Amino acid sequence: MEALFYIFSVIAIVSALMVILVKNPLTSALYIILCFFALAGFYILLNMQFLAAMQIMVYAGAIAVIIVLVIMLLNLAKIKGAIKDFHQIVISIIAIGLLALEVILYLNAAGEKKPTGIYTNAVINKIGNTQIIGEFLFTKYVFPFEVASILLLVAVIGAYIFAKK
Amino acid sequence: MEQNSFLPILIMLVIAILFAVFTVVFSSLLGKKTFEKGKLKAYECGIEPVGEPHVRFDIKFYLIAIFFLLFDIEALFLFPWAVVFSSLGLYGFVEMFLFIAILVFGLIYIWKKGALKWD
Numbered sequence: 001m002e003a004l005f006y007i008f009s010v011i012a013i014v015s016a017l018m019v020i021l022v023k024n025p026l027t028s029a030l031y032i033i034l035c036f037f038a039l040a041g042f043y044i045l046l047n048m049q050f051l052a053a054m055q056i057m058v059y060a061g062a063i064a065v066i067i068v069l070v071i072m073l074l075n076l077a078k079i080k081g082a083i084k085d086f087h088q089i090v091i092s093i094i095a096i097g098l099l100a101l102e103v104i105l106y107l108n109a110a111g112e113k114k115p116t117g118i119y120t121n122a123v124i125n126k127i128g129n130t131q132i133i134g135e136f137l138f139t140k141y142v143f144p145f146e147v148a149s150i151l152l153l154v155a156v157i158g159a160y161i162f163a164k165k
Numbered sequence: 166m167e168q169n170s171f172l173p174i175l176i177m178l179v180i181a182i183l184f185a186v187f188t189v190v191f192s193s194l195l196g197k198k199t200f201e202k203g204k205l206k207a208y209e210c211g212i213e214p215v216g217e218p219h220v221r222f223d224i225k226f227y228l229i230a231i232f233f234l235l236f237d238i239e240a241l242f243l244f245p246w247a248v249v250f251s252s253l254g255l256y257g258f259v260e261m262f263l264f265i266a267i268l269v270f271g272l273i274y275i276w277k278k279g280a281l282k283w284d
Binding site for chain 2: 044053130131133142145149152155157
């Protein structure tokens with residue numbers, strides 16, 4: 001399993017780099033799909049089968065379609081060369097800084113904190129990841145679940161109204 | 166829920182990748198190669214193409230993609246529901262009915278407004 005982790009890591013990192021390094025935006029879109037698949041591989045290694053399926057269906061499926069459509073809708077022949085924007089640089093530096101901080105904090109705390117609760121890795125593996133998500137989603141977290149449907153409803157109507165304008 | 170149960174999927178992935186690589190590599194090896202400038206031109210009834218190749222796409226393509234994404238997410242919630250349905254019983258049925266009903270309202274709304282029409 002260790003070997004698989006490294007294979008997925010290499011695929012994820014290389015494809016993520018290729019997204020920003022290749023010139024053709026459609027090639028970038030294909031690399032980002034590969035990156036999504038590599039992340040799904042991580043979820044399977046972590047015994048999160050449901051998240052892996054979700055990752056492939058939503059990200060590698062639907063989000064990738066939307067990315068390709070955005071490329072289609074934009075007139076990319078007009079946008080020549082990278083647009084260097086001061087705000088972009090500032091925002092990216094802040095984002096990278098926060099991410100680095102997060103990683104450092106997480107690595108420091110990883111040794112001290114242990115997962116709590118009765119749902120240990122062994123229990124989850126025995127019952128099944130999807131079953132546990134289902135159990136919690138439809139009993140304890142039923143209200144957020146119903147609210148999610150309203151959120152999706154708002155998104156459906158919102159998308160229509162924005163497109164109509 | 167053993168990780169070994171993913172072995173068939175991994176094998177399938179490897180075969181798919183090998184097939185894709187095989188197809189691309191062999192067609193470039195076996196195919197005849199001609200390098201001509203005219204080959205790269207867009208075919209337009211023998212007339213030299215003018216202007217940009219980009220045409221404005223209808224926003225409807227994008228709208229349909231967004232709707233697909235949203236209803237795709239709706240469908241994903243059915244998976245965890247399906248595996249625990251028998252233990253939830255009627256309560257689970259009512260929950261999912263409410264969830265779907267709210268989204269069906271959205272579907273009816275865009276349907277009535279003609280967002281799904283293509284003309």
